[in-house]
Amino acid sequence: MKNLSDAFCPIARGLTCVGDAWSMLILRDASLGLTRFDEFRKSLGIAPTILTRRLATLTEEGLLEKRRYSERPPRDEYVLTAAGRDFLPVLILLGAWGRQYRGEGRLARYVDAETGEEIEPVAVDAVTGAKIGTRPIRVATPE
Amino acid sequence: MKNLSDAFCPIARGLTCVGDAWSMLILRDASLGLTRFDEFRKSLGIAPTILTRRLATLTEEGLLEKRRYSERPPRDEYVLTAAGRDFLPVLILLGAWGRQYRGEGRLARYVDAETGEEIEPVAVDAVTGAKIGTRPIRVATPE
DNA sequence: TTAAGTCACTATCAAAATGATATTAACATG
DNA sequence: CATGTTAATATCATTTTGATAGTGACTTAA
Numbered sequence: 001m002k003n004l005s006d007a008f009c010p011i012a013r014g015l016t017c018v019g020d021a022w023s024m025l026i027l028r029d030a031s032l033g034l035t036r037f038d039e040f041r042k043s044l045g046i047a048p049t050i051l052t053r054r055l056a057t058l059t060e061e062g063l064l065e066k067r068r069y070s071e072r073p074p075r076d077e078y079v080l081t082a083a084g085r086d087f088l089p090v091l092i093l094l095g096a097w098g099r100q101y102r103g104e105g106r107l108a109r110y111v112d113a114e115t116g117e118e119i120e121p122v123a124v125d126a127v128t129g130a131k132i133g134t135r136p137i138r139v140a141t142p143e
Numbered sequence: 144m145k146n147l148s149d150a151f152c153p154i155a156r157g158l159t160c161v162g163d164a165w166s167m168l169i170l171r172d173a174s175l176g177l178t179r180f181d182e183f184r185k186s187l188g189i190a191p192t193i194l195t196r197r198l199a200t201l202t203e204e205g206l207l208e209k210r211r212y213s214e215r216p217p218r219d220e221y222v223l224t225a226a227g228r229d230f231l232p233v234l235i236l237l238g239a240w241g242r243q244y245r246g247e248g249r250l251a252r253y254v255d256a257e258t259g260e261e262i263e264p265v266a267v268d269a270v271t272g273a274k275i276g277t278r279p280i281r282v283a284t285p286e
Numbered sequence: 287t288t289a290a291g292t293c294a295c296t297a298t299c300a301a302a303a304t305g306a307t308a309t310t311a312a313c314a315t316g
Numbered sequence: 317c318a319t320g321t322t323a324a325t326a327t328c329a330t331t332t333t334g335a336t337a338g339t340g341a342c343t344t345a346a
Contacts, residue, residue, distance in 0.1 A: 014241030019164035098157030106285035142249035
């Protein structure tokens with residue numbers, strides 16, 4: 001998909017590193033604590049070829065970090081970096097959208113691990129406090 | 144990418160309709176007011192074959208609506224549905240991530256159309272008010 | 287000591303998706 | 317009638333995917 005990354009748009013920039021479903025699902029699983037190749041493979045039912053490539057890309061892009069957890073036999077796992085952890089809100093919000101518009105049948109729920117209460121994710125503008133989408137947005141192009 | 148949609152996970156559900164970069168960029172442009180085939184094509188530099196398919200999928204999935212704006216010659220445009228509009232927060236949050244971690248060089252800014260102030264998007268849990276990512280999350284599987 | 291298992295991959299190859307380019311259909315305009 | 321506009325298709329090479337099998341470096345159980 002060519003050079004989206006030199007676009008001015010931060011959304012396009014984001015999409016160049018994490019613009020496909022597998023990558024997002026890997027990040028989801030990583031956020032839930034998975035770290036190993038086989039954990040991801042089994043959880044996602046993804047072909048190992050694809051998984052290898054996705055993990056490599058996410059590592060190059062700085063969302064995951066390869067860490068050796070055993071010297072003999074040599075084994076690596078993948079842990080989230082700060083950038084990877086900070087992607088979680090995007091996923092949670094995507095999930096909230098999915099729940100609202102594709103929520104037929106049984107569905108997993110995300111709950112606060114301490115209170116046990118279900119999370120109700122919303123995006124707000126920290127400046128005005130307004131829910132995003134309730135006020136019109138304009139793009140200010142650079143220069 | 145097989146049947147993600149019958150997964151229990153709302154994130155996976157979301158990804159089945161909007162799980163690729165082009166779809167998200169189309170939604171971004173639609174949120175900024177674009178409606179016509181050629182507007183999307185020029186804005187994105189996307190091949191018309193792909194654009195046709197993406198628009199059709201987004202329409203089937205209920206994020207866009209085809210609307211005839213001219214009878215002679217017959218011409219259709221694409222406008223966001225409620226589901227499509229509600230996807231904007233996800234994009235804005237993705238953009239915030241892109242700005243933070245891929246923000247080198249000049250970058251567009253999203254501003255409140257009324258106040259003119261730059262938007263600072265955050266995802267919060269409406270229940271606790273806590274920023275998402277600051278408290279551990281658990282998945283509650285159905286049944 | 288050998289057989290079986292674990293785990294993070296790579297090799298191979300068919301099938302599907304993408305993307306570039308050209309073309310079409312249905313008109314309006316000069 | 318020639319040219320332009322606009323929402324697409326047609327064609328076809330390239331790229332990406334995905335399924336399946338196999339590998340290397342071990343550990344563990346018999």
